[in-house]
Amino acid sequence: MLVPVRVGILTSGGDCPGLNAVIRGAVMKGDRIYGVEFLGIRDGFRGLVDDDIRPLPRHDVRGLSRQGGTILGTSRIGPFAEGAGGSARVREVMERHEMDAIIAVGGEGTLTVARMLNDDGIPIVGVPKTIDNDLSATDYTFGFxxxxxxxxxxxxxxxxxxxxxxxxxxxxxxxxxxxxxxxxxxxxxxxxxxxxxxxxxxxxxxxxxxxxxxxxxxxxxxxxxxxxxxxxxxxxxxxxxxxxxxxxxxxxxxxxxxxxxxxxxxxxxxxxxxxxxGGVPTSYDRVLATRFGLAAIDAVMDAKWGHMVSLRGIDIETVPLHDATRDLKSVPQSRWDEAAVLFG
Amino acid sequence: MLVPVRVGILTSGGDCPGLNAVIRGAVMKGDRIYGVEFLGIRDGFRGLVDDDIRPLPRHDVRGLSRQGGTILGTSRIGPFAEGAGGSARVREVMERHEMDAIIAVGGEGTLTVARMLNDDGIPIVGVPKTIDNDLSATDYTFGFxxxxxxxxxxxxxxxxxxxxxxxxxxxxxxxxxxxxxxxxxxxxxxxxxxxxxxxxxxxxxxxxxxxxxxxxxxxxxxxxxxxxxxxxxxxxxxxxxxxxxxxxxxxxxxxxxxxxxxxxxxxxxxxxxxxxxGGVPTSYDRVLATRFGLAAIDAVMDAKWGHMVSLRGIDIETVPLHDATRDLKSVPQSRWDEAAVLFG
Amino acid sequence: MLVPVRVGILTSGGDCPGLNAVIRGAVMKGDRIYGVEFLGIRDGFRGLVDDDIRPLPRHDVRGLSRQGGTILGTSRIGPFAEGAGGSARVREVMERHEMDAIIAVGGEGTLTVARMLNDDGIPIVGVPKTIDNDLSATDYTFGFxxxxxxxxxxxxxxxxxxxxxxxxxxxxxxxxxxxxxxxxxxxxxxxxxxxxxxxxxxxxxxxxxxxxxxxxxxxxxxxxxxxxxxxxxxxxxxxxxxxxxxxxxxxxxxxxxxxxxxxxxxxxxxxxxxxxxGGVPTSYDRVLATRFGLAAIDAVMDAKWGHMVSLRGIDIETVPLHDATRDLKSVPQSRWDEAAVLFG
Amino acid sequence: MLVPVRVGILTSGGDCPGLNAVIRGAVMKGDRIYGVEFLGIRDGFRGLVDDDIRPLPRHDVRGLSRQGGTILGTSRIGPFAEGAGGSARVREVMERHEMDAIIAVGGEGTLTVARMLNDDGIPIVGVPKTIDNDLSATDYTFGFxxxxxxxxxxxxxxxxxxxxxxxxxxxxxxxxxxxxxxxxxxxxxxxxxxxxxxxxxxxxxxxxxxxxxxxxxxxxxxxxxxxxxxxxxxxxxxxxxxxxxxxxxxxxxxxxxxxxxxxxxxxxxxxxxxxxxGGVPTSYDRVLATRFGLAAIDAVMDAKWGHMVSLRGIDIETVPLHDATRDLKSVPQSRWDEAAVLFG
Known part of the structure; x- marks a missing residue:
């Protein structure tokens, strides 16, 4: 396989403190260690379908670790919606920009779309994002x-x-x-x-x-x-x-x-x-999101297509998107019982 | 006139960050400088009517400058409500406790009641409290x-x-x-x-x-x-x-x-x-409220009955309650015009 | 006198939360109400002496009310230092840029320099800045x-x-x-x-x-x-x-x-x-600094040369720089006595 | 073995945000679920040696989850210091108070002392506390x-x-x-x-x-x-x-x-x-410290003597103090390399 040289990145779904820190981590390491160029895809998958894409040089990500929201914008629009064009359209736009891979930051919906694109052969890597902390494949997500x-x-x-x-x-x-x-x-x-x-x-x-x-x-x-x-x-x-x-x-x-x-x-x-x-992410979320961003570009360079980054204990790992999007992480009975002692 | 030796204090109306700092300022100075004993009246005028009153020694006010809410509790009940007993009942309860004067902390309603009690001869001093900052007799009030x-x-x-x-x-x-x-x-x-x-x-x-x-x-x-x-x-x-x-x-x-x-x-x-x-008062409100508390006990010792404390520029003054409760302090046209430049 | 159409602005001395809000207020009102163009002078008087000046369009000041520091940079260098060229050099640089007036934001040193420049005929307006709150001509300054x-x-x-x-x-x-x-x-x-x-x-x-x-x-x-x-x-x-x-x-x-x-x-x-x-200014400082910025461009349009803006009670006024830089505002004995009651 | 009915608790070493939440968690669950009485030992092991111990009823721990510091006080004095009396003295004081077990909250030094006391037969359970996060037996400690x-x-x-x-x-x-x-x-x-x-x-x-x-x-x-x-x-x-x-x-x-x-x-x-x-603990530390407190009294009731509570991933476990105090948890080379990408 060829080594990726141009990587697209998008943030999708509801906004979440830490998105910008992910972007910064990926772009900084991509630029410094791998010599990769980044393309910023606007408003999640909408930008991929509408071809709303622009260069994202390292200069644009400075100071982002402590900034809430996402400089790329976000939306809930997906490539598999009626008339959006699906994987074929995504491939076409990627080719036009000579984009070798995509980092998709988003929640369960986004990661499911990423999995479907990957099933169609699109080289894509996921970064989990959910304020609600409801993904079973990671101990915690930033924003929570x-x-x-x-x-x-x-x-x-x-x-x-x-x-x-x-x-x-x-x-x-x-x-x-x-x-x-x-x-x-x-x-x-x-x-x-x-x-x-x-x-x-x-x-x-x-x-x-x-x-x-x-x-x-x-x-x-x-x-x-x-x-x-x-x-x-x-x-x-x-x-x-x-x-x-x-x-x-x-x-x-x-x-x-x-x-x-x-x-x-x-x-x-x-x-x-x-x-x-909203607002400024906590230091916990900044550290986790930065580490996710760093690990995401590593995953791209390792061609871990169809995987997402994940926190296990104090380590960052990668897990297949297929596993990651299967189960909702509910509050287990034991945690409820633990807390209920303090009620009343 | 005799010098007051037992002073009651109450907080009335909606709660407001800084109430506790007023209480602390008044009690600390009353204890240290004037040798005055304080009585804490529970839940505003309700405690005065229901005779729900207890000693408030200096020890009880420590650490209060940075604590939101009011340790005395508050309510919107007044002494002139149907069946509450009015000034006569207030005088009776005060005499039972040998209470020489009252410091009433509250908004426009409370200060109007204080003025009415004072008109009936009750020795009372006011401290203005309004989050909305709508009292014309003071530049600012704590909580705002x-x-x-x-x-x-x-x-x-x-x-x-x-x-x-x-x-x-x-x-x-x-x-x-x-x-x-x-x-x-x-x-x-x-x-x-x-x-x-x-x-x-x-x-x-x-x-x-x-x-x-x-x-x-x-x-x-x-x-x-x-x-x-x-x-x-x-x-x-x-x-x-x-x-x-x-x-x-x-x-x-x-x-x-x-x-x-x-x-x-x-x-x-x-x-x-x-x-x-709610929550912890800002340093601005703690300073203002503490100064109001200190000035309130000064006003009691100066027998400034029917007056309230007030901020003018950087000085604390006293003004008659009659003047203080007359006009609502609205946002003037000039302040609106000043701000409107930035709209759109 | 002709109406100013190009106004320079500089921030000088130690940095202070609220400087950016002053800049934003002046530029927004200058642009919208008076149709004035702004020039940003880099690093205080250094930029004026070294001719380090660039256009400061309205677009550059967006979002600044809540940002600490100063986007213009600051230094402690003055135009009357050995070899700096004094008023003559300032006039020369102003003429080169067709700059009609200067807004100088700074502390006692800066305001004294502004007064001296104005004595030499330079059209200049001051905005007081001191974290220490030591200027007698204003009740408070932003940053404090x-x-x-x-x-x-x-x-x-x-x-x-x-x-x-x-x-x-x-x-x-x-x-x-x-x-x-x-x-x-x-x-x-x-x-x-x-x-x-x-x-x-x-x-x-x-x-x-x-x-x-x-x-x-x-x-x-x-x-x-x-x-x-x-x-x-x-x-x-x-x-x-x-x-x-x-x-x-x-x-x-x-x-x-x-x-x-x-x-x-x-x-x-x-x-x-x-x-x-450092850091994000409090809401108090943002409001005061914004009002100072709005009033500063008003003062320029009113040709109040040699004056600075000032807070008195809840109003913004202008006072001559000669008066403003005369006395240090110390903590008066009465404020010390008021506080000392709480010591020990 | 008999079921413990009176449990002593102490906090030892440098203070740390979350200590009070541990105390509250243990006392609340002890009172409600196990019907255990608590004794508060003052200033860490000093109180155990000097017999400075008092009842710690549930009422005394209310509101503590969000309060920094420790209501029990702390010191760096240990029972094995010259003249302190060692395990014999600890046993004597415990017997005088009919204290069946001890929960010791502290860092490496405290946990080592706890291990030594346990080696001498004192029924003791540890809760790890280190702002520096340097204990290898737990993913994180509160305060960090x-x-x-x-x-x-x-x-x-x-x-x-x-x-x-x-x-x-x-x-x-x-x-x-x-x-x-x-x-x-x-x-x-x-x-x-x-x-x-x-x-x-x-x-x-x-x-x-x-x-x-x-x-x-x-x-x-x-x-x-x-x-x-x-x-x-x-x-x-x-x-x-x-x-x-x-x-x-x-x-x-x-x-x-x-x-x-x-x-x-x-x-x-x-x-x-x-x-x-200092100051108010973050929500992360409040939750972790509360869970540690709840788990500590569970460990006491399970007679897990010589163990401490520990975080692994998102679960609270218990580990032997012997293992826990063996290795310092340093920043590994991989975490340093990860971060160094962003330097310069």
Whole structure:
């Protein structure tokens, strides 16, 4: 096989603190060690399909390790959408730019697309990105630590108000399918209840925890992942739509009034939303993302097509994309039991 | 007049970063310089009416300058409510505890009550507290700087996501009647539009600012105070209730979809809510609150009944409560014009 | 007089959080309201003397309100130094670029040079910059609030270690001639002693405060401005050099061992140094610096030559540079007395 | 064996963010799940030898997850010191309090003492604590992430000043024997050189990196661990004492002037020192420390005497203290090579 000399890089899906550090790591090492030229693909796969591509010299990545967002832009558009042209179009655009390989940074959707492109013979390497930390093939992904940090800091702030007014505070954090952000920020913030998609707790149990905290003189703090669904009671079923999701607003805004009504404790709700995605990455995420970027260009030079980089313990490894995108990493029962000791 | 030897202190209304620093300043100086004993009144005027009062020795205030919230608790209950007993009840409880004077820390409502109690002969001194910074009798109040800091930090975070996705971001901050938090955090965060209650801007103007920012390649950022009402168009009137307030959710959640529809720019909304009230006070607020606390006990010893402490330039002064509670401090036209130069 | 159409801007002296926000404010308003072109002068007066000047279009100032440092660079070189060419050289370079006026952002030295240039007929407007807050002609300058915030945050951090080990902690902050940073960060951080250049306290007094705090079970915290000189005792005089400054290291490193020896309390020293100058400006400093920048270009268009912008209460005004550079703003006795109540 | 009903807990060695979260985790689970009573041993092993022990009810640990330092106090005193009484004295004091087991939280020294006590039959369980992250038996220890975060934040701040003045900045961080804090904060902060004890680099190489960064228009940033020793040249050997350590001040203060002299670049030095130990723990450290606390009381109830808790990947395990205290975890060659790609 020939050694790659021009490598394209793209970031795809929701933005995530650390994307820029990945880009910087790959470009710096590509330039210095391998003499590789980089091409920046705009807005994820959209740029690959639309041929929106420009040179990405080393100069453009300086100072990026500490900058949130992605200088390449991102979108949720994929090459296998109707009329996008699929692998054939991708190959055509790559040839036009003499692009020898692609580094694709993204979440489960992106990595699945990368796997499909690779199945069609496109030389591609993946870098996992998910704020939710829901990929089983890696211990952690960058962005997760920043999200947990921001959620924890927010919980710390909300607590002072709650205690001054003797109120219950419900904080809704990210996590549509898995509860990692809720679990970690709830543990860090000293929550009296943590509600996650993996564990369908009843309203009775939630209110019992709130009551118990109040009875000890605390301002009850409930951290809830956006994907949590309370275990069905009559009342609850009415308030959910056909898919078991709250009818209006998020699950936090739905939970708050019920807790207030059933416990008699004045309750306030805060939905952290986009706040958790943004800003300067934590040092943890900068280090992990930089290492992922460095390892990604190594993987390209080693022709590890169809693989992605991954964290195992303190080491960076590569794993086949086929394995990586198979299972969602849920919060296991043991971690839930560990945390639940502190509830109430 | 006799020199006060037992002074009660209460915090009333919404909680605010810096309340604890006021308490600490007053108690420390009262103990060390004047040999005064302090009584902590629980939950604002509620504790005064319900006789929920306990000694507040100096030991209890240590470390408080950097702690958010209020160790005394707070409520919105007043002594002139139906059945509360008014000045007579307050005098009775004060006599039971041999309390010679009261320091009342609170916003416009609290200070008005303090003025009324003083009119009835209760020896009382006020400390102004308003996150919104809406009291004309003082240049600034503690809590405002912390709220602006948190809002600015949040705007910084939201900006990275907005830029990565080329989105418009609408951030709703506190400010029911005045736009100071929106003005300052918007200026600090580089907003492309700042919307405040004092300036009823049309939807056309808002969308023009958003378009202009987008056309220059920016991710448009709109900071809106919760009390803003857009200048009336047919569409807008429909979405407001009879009081000219948005029908559902806050003004931000109402503005976002209209901006998206009229400009075609994907738009996200973040409501900062209680996040702005909480957490560790900024150094600015700690210094101001500590100085207010020190000056409050001075005012008590000087028998400045019916006065409150106030910041003028870099000096702490006292002003009559009658003057202090007369006018709301709105954002003047000149400050709006100054900021509007940067919009769009 | 003709209306200025090309305006030069320079930043001079030590760097300071908020410089970039001044530049942005002036350039944005100059471009939008007055149609003025800006020229960026590199590294303060050095760029004016060496003719190191380039266009500064509006595009170059975007996003600057939240960025520390100065994109123009800075130096301590002046036009009146030996061989620099003085006003004649400045006039020559200005004419070559058709530069009609200069905005000079800097501290006391820079403003004095600006005044001298203006005395020689150079159309110049000043913007005061001093982290130390030592200019009497303005209530506050930008950078001060950021420095106090960083010092306060550092004090908060050091306190946890001190308390765990029952140690005394000495924290040296900036302030060669005035003690404002020490006073405000010490008040905010709950210091048991604040030592400033304006108040020569004896070692006996310092140790008495440390002892008193320890006796109450606290970890004594001493905040000292770098320019503090203890009131003379035999021991102290030996450790000072001919100018009354400590022989080795800063005053903190000198104080620590003496406190440890005389009180028997294990003592650690932290010198915050450059940490206080850097990083993202606080929202307070961003707002003040932006307003200063907006007012500076107004002053240019009003031909207020030889004036500088200034904060009075909550208003921005202009004052003659002659008045502005006359007096150092020291911490007055009243502010010292106010704070000293909390010592020990 | 009988089930433990009274458990002592102590924190020993240098303080570390997360100690309080360990205490809270152990006490909460001990109280709720196992019905165990806790005894707080003051100031590490000193309290065990001096019989300075008091009940530690659950109420005393509330809110501790986010509080830096240790409420139990700490010291470096050990039971095997001259006259301390060794295992016999420890057994005597334990019997007096009917203490069935001890949880000892500390670094290598503490864990070695714990192992020795266990060898003498004292039922003891360890929790590893080292800011430096130098224990091979666990992937990470709490406190490390907080230290890296503070160092990274400081580097971010120092960079703005360095860039404004075109200076080189030398930042000395903790790490007497291993370079983990320097490696991670240097990577996160985008350092142009990272100097660690494990890799004796020559002054020529250091200056070459500084020159290279400067030649690309950057402000060179050097992060150095306190235990770094430059590879010997004549000049360098003179400046080191007999143990190969710098003669005066830390290694940073020694490196700065040499870099300035040899490269001609103005250079400033910042020693972060105690700042890195203190303050509020990061969410990462709160979660890890809480999990360690929960696992420690599990280990006690499982009679895992002579073991300590440990992080492997994302799981908490227990390992024998004999294994745990054998090897220092140095930065391996592969991690150094990975990072060195980014130098210069």
């Amino acid at each position: 630590d920043t999200a947990v940090s921001i959620a924890t800091e927010s919980i710390d702030r909300l607590r002072t108000t709650a205690e001054s007014h003797s109120r219950c505070m419900v904080v809704e954090v990210m996590g549509r399918h898995v509860g990692w952000i809720a679990l970690h920020s709830g543990l860090a913030g000293g929550a009296h209840a943590i509600l996650i998609p993996e564990q369908p707790v009843s309203m009775e149990q939630i209110c019992a925890w709130v009551d118990a905290a109040r009875d000890r003189g605390r301002a009850p703090l409930v951290v809830v992942a956006e994907g949590f669904k309370p275990e069905g009671t009559e009342i609850v079923r009415d308030a959910l739509d056909g898919f078991g999701r709250p009818r209006l607003g998020g699950v936090g805004e739905w939970l708050g009034p019920i807790i207030e009504e059933q416990t008699g404790i004045e309750t306030r709700v805060m939905t952290l939303g986009h706040l958790q995605r | 700087d912390t709220a602006v800091s948190i809002a600015t930090e949040s705007i910084d975070r939201l900006r990275t996501t907005a830029e990565s996705h080329s989105r418009c971001m609408v951030v709703e901050v506190m400010g029911r009647h005045v736009g100071w938090i929106a003005l300052h955090s918007g200026l600090a965060g580089g907003a492309h539009a700042i919307l405040i209650p004092e300036q009823p801007v049309s939807m056309e103007q808002i969308c023009a600012w958003v378009d202009a920012a987008r056309d220059r390649g920016r991710a448009p950022l709109v900071v809106v105070a919760e009390g803003f009402k857009p200048e009336g168009t047919e569409i807008v009137r429909d979405a407001l209730d009879g009081f000219g307030r948005p029908r559902l959710g806050g003004v931000g959640e109402w503005l976002g979809p209209i901006i998206e529809e009229q400009t075609g720019i994907e738009t996200r909304v973040m409501t900062l809510g209680h996040l702005q009230r | 609030d950021t420095a106090v915030s960083i010092a306060t945050e550092s004090i908060d951090r050091l306190r946890t270690t001190a308390e765990s080990h029952s140690r005394c902690m000495v924290v040296e902050v900036m302030g060669r001639h005035v003690g404002w940073i020490a006073l405000h960060s010490g008040l905010a951080g709950g210091a048991h002693a604040i030592l400033i250049p304006e108040q020569p306290v004896s070692m006996e007094q310092i140790c008495a405060w440390v002892d008193a705090a320890r006796d109450r079970g606290r970890a004594p915290l001493v905040v000292v401005a770098e320019g503090f000189k203890p009131e003379g005792t035999e021991i102290v005089r030996d450790a000072l050099d001919g100018f009354g400054r400590p022989r080795l290291g800063g005053v903190g490193e000198w104080l620590g061992p003496i406190i440890e020896e005389q009180t028997g309390i294990e003592t650690r020293v932290m010198t915050l140094g450059h940490l206080q100058r | 992430d907080t230290a890296v975060s503070i160092a990274t934040e400081s580097i971010d701040r120092l960079r703005t000043t360095a860039e404004s003045h075109s200076r080189c900045m030398v930042v000395e961080v903790m790490g007497r024997h291993v370079g983990w804090i320097a490696l991670h904060s240097g990577l996160a902060g985008g350092a142009h050189a990272i100097l660690i004890p494990e890799q004796p680099v020559s002054m020529e190489q250091i200056c070459a990196w500084v020159d290279a960064a400067r030649d690309r228009g950057r402000a060179p940033l050097v992060v150095v661990a306190e235990g770094f020793k430059p590879e010997g040249t004549e000049i360098v050997r003179d400046a080191l004492d007999g143990f190969g350590r710098p003669r005066l001040g830390g290694v940073g203060e020694w490196l700065g002037p040499i870099i300035e002299e040899q490269t001609g670049i103005e250079t400033r030095v910042m020693t972060l020192g105690h700042l890195q130990r």
